[in-house]
Amino acid sequence: MPYPTHRYRALCDLTPAEENALINLGDAEVVRRRGQTFQREGDVVSGFYLHIRGWISSSIVLRNGDRLIQKVHLPGDMLATPSMVLPHAADTLTAITEAVTAFVPYERIGQLWTEMPRLGALFTTAAQMERLALMDMLAITGNASAKEQLARLLVDLHTRLTPIDMVQDDSFHLPLTQEIIGDLVGLTAVHVNRTIRAMEAEGLISRQGHRFRLLDLPALRQLSPLPPRRPRFEAPWLPAAAV
Template sequence: MAYPIHRFRALADLTPQEEQALLALGNPESLRRRGETFQREGEPTKGFHLLISGWVASSLTLRNGNRLIQKLHLPGDMLGTPSMVLPTSADTLTALTEAVTAFVPFARYGALFAAEPRLAALFTMAIQMERLALMDVLAVTGNASAKEQLARLLLDLHARLMPIGLVRDDTFDLPITQEVIGDLLGLTGVHVNRTIRSLEEAWLIAREGAQGHRVRLLDLDGLRQLSPLKARQPSFQPEWLPAAR
């Protein structure tokens, strides 16, 4: 199993040397069981993780003890990169499904800036795309209806799962509970369930499977019109990007 590098290919044409360096960046793979927390907020850390397969949640714990899920991570994502500017972990990482990760020591990542400067710059771009995604979440939180927020989330998952072959006929697995969706959107589980039903009644989505953990987007255009934000499209090989070696 290899780390999916589609996110970097969306930013630039990678040389064979860059692809090899990217695929060799992480330590041997680690299997994460569903529900396993493998990084805790506030604990010392010396690196970040590459997500090879599975779904992982990044969360913070508020002073009142409530959990705030900030991000759903999918294969190809980098987990825990904000911690590189702190003495301890910035967030908690929990496997929502069985997952496979590879740990990258910060020192090994830092060496990229000398050995593969263009690849290091692409990492910077990928991390900035994460920042844009969080900006979008912040923009809609409290400023959009539950239906609008859910439409944006489903479109985001569709766009991120498509490049790794996990969408077929606009249908994909949604292996997370309504509680997790509620934590992510700032809604109660009851409100999430009611909102999902409203999207079904509007013929925008359909749930499939015995437990409804598979979703089909019936009307992509309708969901895009409902979403309060347009999808971000990164620049491909911007002028400032260092030349390939």
């Protein structure tokens, strides 16, 4: 399975050369078993990972020893890029489900900026979209109700899963424990469970095991505290495309 390039195609029309460069940027694919940690906070780092398949979490350990999951990664993401500015890994990466990644040495991404400057610019833009997502999360943490927080998370997952064909009839598999969901929205697992039940009772969502269906997507979008971010397409400052 090739590396999904939808995040970049949302920013511009990739040339065949750019698409091929992205797909072949990483080393050989590596299968990560469920629960496997393949990068630990504090590890010496020499590159990042293309996320090809499965669900992966990014977490840090607080001074009191508690683990905090900050992000759930989906195919098409680039993992461990915040560590590019550090001598050691900024976070721990763990496979939530069986997952597939491909390692990219820093030297290779450096060559990309030289040989394909527009693709390098798109990489930078994709990283800024991640920053926007974190800004939005920080903006509403502690400033929104549990229902609003959960609505934002479900709408965000729906948006991110749709381009990789993982949404059918507004439903998708959600392999996250209530503890992980609680970390992502700043709630206890008990509060997450109570809020999910309340949203089911209101006809906003339905649930069968780990499969969630968004029954009233417009209402959930309205309930989300912030509107979705729409990336700018074909920004005029992008360098010329490689042919």
